[in-house]
């Protein structure tokens with residue numbers, strides 16, 4: 401039987417020198433879904449993403465990845481770059497595109513891995529590679545901007561480019577930490593429409609505070625509170641829950657302006 405889960409977070413506990421950031425967290429993420437993690441600041445959302453990509457080691461528990469058509473992979477204990485190679489990408493909150501390179505050059509750089517900026521500028525793409533990049537640029541709605549410097553893009557477009565730079569490596573899962581931060585409503589909505597297209601080829605894990613965005617695109621929502629899973633369900637189920645309303649939604653969600661969040 402094919403496992404419909406692409407990721408299983410099993411009994412994860414993270415203890416930072418006596419401070420428990422996560423306690424026995426269990427979550428299954430289904431393939432080709434958009435799965436949100438929401439919760440107040442300090443709930444442990446970013447820590448959980450750090451656990452999945454092995455930036456942080458759990459005190460207890462493990463994460464299993466079930467790639468399509470390949471044997472399961474235990475992520476816990478792996479090197480971070482190996483996890484990226486196996487097909488799990490991560491986008492951090494601060495954009496890390498090369499502002500002096502064009503959109504296309506940024507994409508080539510990402511496709512070619514760590515070969516360096518000069519190789520990206522002079523690299524001759526094969527027709528298949530070019531087609532693949534164009535396909536991704538179309539998805540992220542930047543095809544008409546491919547020869548523009550990334551530095552000239554709007555904030556939202558830079559975020560989409562960064563997502564595109566992950567997609568070009570054909571990941572099975574991408575993780576986005578607060579992708580709508582700093583975006584206006586129209587840009588946030590468009591990001592949602594872009595993520596819906598991406599979901600056809602990839603599973604998307606998102607940490608975000610903007611509840612309109614969660615409503616627009618979520619398939620599943622896990623609410624974290626003080627390091628524990630408070631509730632999981634569809635967006636409507638979560639919105640209707642009294643406890644969730646009390647600890648989180650009553651405050652209208654939260655976004656920390658702090659760059660470290």
Ligand SMILES: Nc1ncnc2c1ncn2[C@@H]1O[C@H](COP(=O)(O)OP(=O)(O)O)[C@@H](O)[C@H]1O
Nearest residue numbers: 416419421440441442443444445446447448661
């Ligand atoms: N490296 C660390 N050492 C000690 N405490 C940490 C560390 N990283 C995060 N924390 C703490 O763990 C809690 C959860 O943090 P975080 O996962 O960033 O929350 P969220 O992303 O939900 O706002 C916070 O109280 C934070 O201060």
Ligand SMILES: [Mg+2]
Nearest residue numbers: 445446447661
């Ligand atoms: Mg965070």
